[in-house]
Amino acid sequence: MARYTGPVCRLCRREGQKLYLKGDKCFTDKCPVARRNYAPGQHGQSRKKLSNYGVQLREKQKVRRYYGISESQMRKYFEAADKKVGITGENLLKILESRLDNVIFRLGLADSRAEARQLVTHGHFKINGKKVDIPSYLTSVGETIEVxxxxxxxxxxxxxxxxxxxxxxxxxxxxxxxxxGKIISEPSREDIDLPIQEHLIVELYSK
Known part of the structure; x- marks a missing residue:
């Protein structure tokens, strides 16, 4: 599945909440979610009650959009999380947080994960002294990330x-x-400040 390249504000409107995909713009009055808080498209303003499956699907899509990943990547991360010891949903979020593009964003070296992904691709960072230009690289405790x-x-x-x-x-x-920057520990669930109900994603993929 190709990466979405359209207006990211449409994604926020589709989920009915700010996903903070545009950096500073999300905190201003120009944010489309604040001005048009309904789904895009001809029938966007019509309210439809979601089924249980629909609720689970929307939660999964929301997480994909937060981290800018494809469906195949999401499923791969879920399978890896399911094999690890611990709570599958929390394991999934920890894996997503350990992606290099997310770490760059969390370190304050980019205004958004999309910008961080672009900076990594352009080869601006080194991990433990070696150049890494793969945004999906999964970082580990003890590694240093340097511009x-x-x-x-x-x-x-x-x-x-x-x-x-x-x-x-x-x-x-x-x-x-x-x-x-340095990774000093694994992220805990309390450290992940995104409004995610990861158990819905686990239920969706476990069907």
Whole structure:
């Protein structure tokens, strides 16, 4: 399945809530969800009661859109989570949070996961001293993520450095002066601040 390349604000409107896919725009009055809080399309304003399956499907789609992943990736992550010890839903979220593009976003080096994905693809980062340009790379505890020396002086990274608020999630550590982040632990469920009901996704895929 090809990656969605249309207006991402339509995705937020389809889910009926802000998914914060456009970075700073999501916090302004220009956010389409705030102005038109109904699904896009000709019949978007008609309210339909969802079945149990529909509720589960919407939750899964919402998570896919948060992290910018395809259906095949989502199913692969679920299968990996199901094989791990622990609660499957929480395992799934931990795997998604460990993606390199999400870690870059969580470190404050990108305004959105989409921007982080683009920066990774363009080869701006090193992990443990080696260049990695795969957004779906699953990071591990103890690894360091560093902005390449040649990229630190770019306007975009300077903006992120100057605007850094120090609000990195508890499982990450950030040295913003040197633009080096470190994964100090696995994320816990309490660390994941997204409004996700992961048990609905487990129910959907377990049918």
């Amino acid at each position: 390449k020396e040649g990229s630190k002086s770019s306007v975009r990274f300077k903006e992120h450095q100057e605007g850094f608020q120090g609000n990195v999630v508890p499982w990450l550590q950030m040295d913003i002066e040197n633009m080096i």
